[in-house]
């Protein structure tokens with residue numbers, strides 16, 4: 295559904311969208327997506343400025359934008375709609391939740407569930423990564439809060455990352471801190487951004503970086519005052535848009551295709567691997583302890 299907000303700006307909400315089969319279209323699979331008209335349940339908000347072609351996608355899944363199956367599906371559907379929309383030239387990813395870009399994968403989707411659930415969840419994680427890492431249009435992450443693990447992965451898929459200059463916000467692939475392991479395609483995305491040695495240390499220690507430290511290792515490209523994150527993202531997008539589109543798109547694909555193809559060649563095996571790993575008693579125990587730690591932190 296679309297409603298006109300102000301001149302040239304469309305508010306697009308995917309509402310309680312439903313996926314009829316598989317996941318979003320990419321590479322060899324395709325999906326038919328439909329939307330119902332219940333915007334109140336929407337976990338994302340998309341504003342497309344038709345005069346500039348820039349869409350701003352805001353994550354709004356309370357409390358902390360944790361990436362559960364429904365949320366991932368909704369993001370994927372909206373990205374697909376924008377990719378097909380000729381009036382859209384680039385997408386800025388940001389958060390509507392205070393202080394958090396995304397808390398990463400929803401741990402509750404990986405804890406105490408059955409193998410079928412784990413498989414469906416992991417498939418949706420693969421879908422969002424394949425969609426974003428292989429996205430033909432320009433993406434910029436406007437990181438206005440903390441961004442651990444899967445949240446960092448979403449940011450890493452963007453063509454450019456701008457982070458708010460607030461030392462309370464951290465970003466990184468902290469999986470080992472939870473007793474779990476970032477899979478090879480998380481690792482490859484990190485490695486392609488920060489280089490081998492930094493990725494190796496970062497992954498083993500599960501390091502989380504402040505904005506200034508993230509800038510030092512090129513995990514983010516720019517750190518700006520919090521109130522300037524979105525305007526800087528828009529300015530940066532304009533610079534990207536000045537480059538001939540087909541040349542930029544081919545260059546992006548050239549850099550990323552080998553990594554995308556690697557997952558595409560073994561999706562089912564990767565799902566099986568995840569289900570077997572996450573179902574282990576020792577891993578479930580680690581996740582349970584981590585969840586308790588998150589709860590205790592409050593009291």
Ligand SMILES: CCCCCCCCCCC/C=C/C(=O)SCCNC(=O)CCNC(=O)[C@H](O)C(C)(C)COP(=O)(O)OP(=O)(O)OC[C@H]1O[C@@H](n2cnc3c(N)ncnc32)[C@H](O)[C@@H]1OP(=O)(O)O
Pocket residue numbers: 357358360393394396397398399400401402440442443444445468469472474475476477567568571572585588589591592
């Ligand atoms: C051989 C190789 C095989 C490989 C196979 C694959 C293996 C598995 C790979 C899995 C990859 C996983 C990726 C992930 O993304 S895991 C998730 C990592 N995320 C985190 O560690 C973030 C944890 N959260 C926090 O640090 C903080 O909550 C945060 C900084 C995000 C916000 O802090 P704040 O103080 O503002 O808020 P609270 O901590 O009070 O949190 C509010 C409530 O939200 C709950 N919460 C937080 N994060 C999550 C989450 N990721 N999932 C689910 N729930 C989350 C938190 O518990 C609070 O809940 P309650 O209000 O109910 O207490």
